[in-house]
Amino acid sequence: MIDSAQLTRLATELEILLRANSPLGPGLRDASNRWRGALRPAAEKLAERLDAGMPVDEALRTAGELPPVFRSLAAAGMTTDRAADVLRAYSTSTRQLLDLRERLLRGLMYPAIILILTYGLTILLIHSVLPQMASMVGEFSRVPPRWVHFVEKANATLPVWSWAIPLGLLVASWLVHFLFGRHRSAIGIWGSFPFVRSVLSDIHSSTASSLLAALLDCEVPLPLALSLAGESLTSRRAQAAVNAIADDLRKGVPAQHAFRERAGAPPLWRALFVREREAGPLRAGLRHIAEVLALRARSRADVLGRVIPVLLIIAVGGLTVGAYGTVVFGPLVELWERIGAQP
Structure with missing residues (x-):
């Protein structure tokens, strides 16, 4: 492929x-x-x-x-004698798409690494460190706390759950992706997560807006330009709506009326085509939409790559410190209480 x-x-x-x-x-x-x-x-x-x-x-x-879209796009350029410009517009918009996807993947990589390291550290603690602490706490305590029994059971069943949990999460994610995910993308399973899906939607909508503006610059008829640019959208509902609008335009329906009556088209496109009639403002508006959506996608990808890893580190560090304090100082507090209770 x-x-x-x-x-x-x-x-x-x-x-x-x-x-x-x-x-x-x-x-x-x-x-x-x-x-x-x-x-x-x-x-x-x-x-x-x-x-x-x-x-x-x-x-x-x-x-x-x-691919059919590429064939139609290149052939459309030939019919308008602007094939080189159309191909350049396609190359530019596709490079932007690939660049934003790569940025999103880099943003997803860091949280994934932290989660994997955290899971590995948890297995190490339950296998090597916590059982020894649980034994010490059991010796100092008249009634061992609940976490001691939890650690003992977790250590005994470690060969089962250590691989069953990631395997179960992987299977569940694939099921969600293939059964319920309408937004399959080049980054695969990550597209099933709501926040990632919204970033993907911005990326593809920005690319489609940029391509549509370039096709209109190359004098490609609006119905054909809409059909070609709409293929870059992630939402099947949006693609169907854009294709239906293109069919309406071929039948002579004004663009304002078609966008107003058809639900499902990208909201920013709908607002622009309902408001503007001239080709110049339409092209300028589409380029502005592309810039805004690309900026929003970059900002959200940066959140994934910077803010979320920091929050994960804080959460993991806080839980680790809390667990360590409970294990170390819990028995000491109980020992002091027993010493203080002696006459």
């Missing part, structure tokens, strides 16, 4: 060849020698079609090895 990064390479290469007025077939064949994975045979097949004399737009439309 060809991923977004590979499609960006293909779009960039096609843009360079088009701007240089170079033959696309030989150029793609030469570039494919530098590529790996599924992109290489796809580029070679496309080059064969072009060398056989097939028109560029037809060669792209019949390239079944390429």
